[in-house]
Amino acid sequence: MAWRDLNRWVRVAILAVVAAGIVVLLFTVVFPWVEQYLADPTLG
């Protein structure tokens, strides 16, 4: 089934879940790593 064939709200729900997953990944893995990599409390 093509993406455009999906119900509008199903597409919105899928996008919302993907966006939430990306934010969780950023906040729990990527940003802590960036902070550690910078090795300094950037904002004090």
Next chain:
Amino acid sequence: MLKVVRFTGWTLITGGVLILLYLVYLLFFTNVTTDRAQQELLEEWSLEVGDPGEALPAEPVDEPDTDVEQQAVDPGSAYAVMWFDRPGSDEPLVHADPLYVVEGVTLDHLKRGPGHYPDTGPPGTPGNFAISGHRTTYGAPFYNLDDLQAGDRVHVVDRDGKEWVYEVTEQRIVAPTDVWVLESDPLGTGQPTMTITTCHPRFSAAQRLIVFAELVEST
């Protein structure tokens, strides 16, 4: 050409969103981490030491106690509880709640709250008892540290349940390389000293705000 412009535009938008999210992470999400850690430290303290409000009352000190033995504390574990007050005022000073201080000052330790510099002495002994904490991010325990004035009090309860009271003597702004503030007698007064360090100005790590205090009361 249009594709290049579109790609550049989306790249810039994505970069901007990532930077904004990183700021949200630093300024808000890290507070959640520290609040949770402070709650854990409170529970750890209640189990192992007791209620900090029930510490033995402090009395004016003539001679510093040279017999105080420093309990070995695991890095990252609760080392002391501290709070601030201004004689004659009931308003909270610097921070609304008592701060649970951990042993150690690495990035990971300071995520849990203010940290005790392991190379400095315990509270109440001759020499320097030094604490570091974030000015912003991770609960921002020392966001308002610059509110302290000479004469304000810093209360510290150690793991033996003893309370030590230090009186603020002065504030200084120094470079991050000015590690002399952690020396045994940084001001050359010969008095038991407490040194509190944090970043300065707010939202920058370019300098350090230092508060010096002298021991005036002990249990």
